[in-house]
Amino acid sequence: MDDAVLEVENLTRRFGPVVANDQVSLRVRAGDVVGLLGHNGAGKTTLVSQIVGLLRPDAGSIRVAGADAVADPAGARRRVALQAQAQAPLDGLTPRAAIEIAGRLRGMSRADARAAARALADELDIGEWLDRRATPGGGLSGGVRRLTAFAMAAVAPVPLVVLDEPTNDVDAARRRRLWDAVRRLGDAGAGVLLVTHNVVEAERVVDELVVLDRGRVVAAGSPGRLRGTGVGDGPGDGTGDGGLRLELSLSPGGADPSAPPAQAPVPSPAACGPVGGCC
């Protein structure tokens, strides 16, 4: 596919006896937001780590905007911005400095990085903390640290943006702003791979969903295509289960095409918190 900014083919990664990624294939095209869903331990972060060249696969291939992420991980890293699941080490920095440094490291001019940091702070509503210094164990809340890390990933244009649980610790109002910003990145032409447990909220901004289960892709397609035709189609459907149900009828490169269609609740209602969804 010509406009693919991420092409993962038959990726396999083991940790001893654990097959964390089992022949995973997926694509992200320029302008698309692809949500990567899956239970704890499904293999999402393992996949992300290989895409950004932090972990070598046992088998399979990864291309990031044309660069071979296995043979040339440094080349792939130049084409991708990552918001890691772990909190960014901000201690000693203000959000403004951290975002501007991230922009400068991506080749932005000082003036452009400064303007982009201000615009992102406004977009995410973190302006009141923009000049507050993060200190070990204090200074900035977990949510503001998370939003700052998102802004660091989003500040400069790159072909691929990978976001690993960007809404952790973020309040409901700022989550809405964050989702809008994720959509804006896609609309501006980036491919976005979005790892999230917050499937109900994320559904609003994703073009495609890919579902991992014990290292394997078990569903892939648009939310509309994956949504079951019966009850439980998401929030506000009156069934009270609050979860997107996915019809496991898959595209090529996804799950075993010989498997019979089945409905899988994602998330399991018991695992959901009071706000948003999870999986």
Ligand SMILES: Nc1ncnc2c1ncn2[C@@H]1O[C@H](COP(=O)(O)OP(=O)(O)OP(=O)(O)O)[C@@H](O)[C@H]1O
């Ligand atoms: N460094 C490691 N050493 C051994 N096992 C690992 C390592 N990293 C991951 N695993 C295992 O690989 C599997 C996939 O883990 P991974 O962190 O990729 O899952 P995940 O989908 O990101 O989970 P979560 O939603 O909890 O973040 C798990 O069984 C995990 O225990």
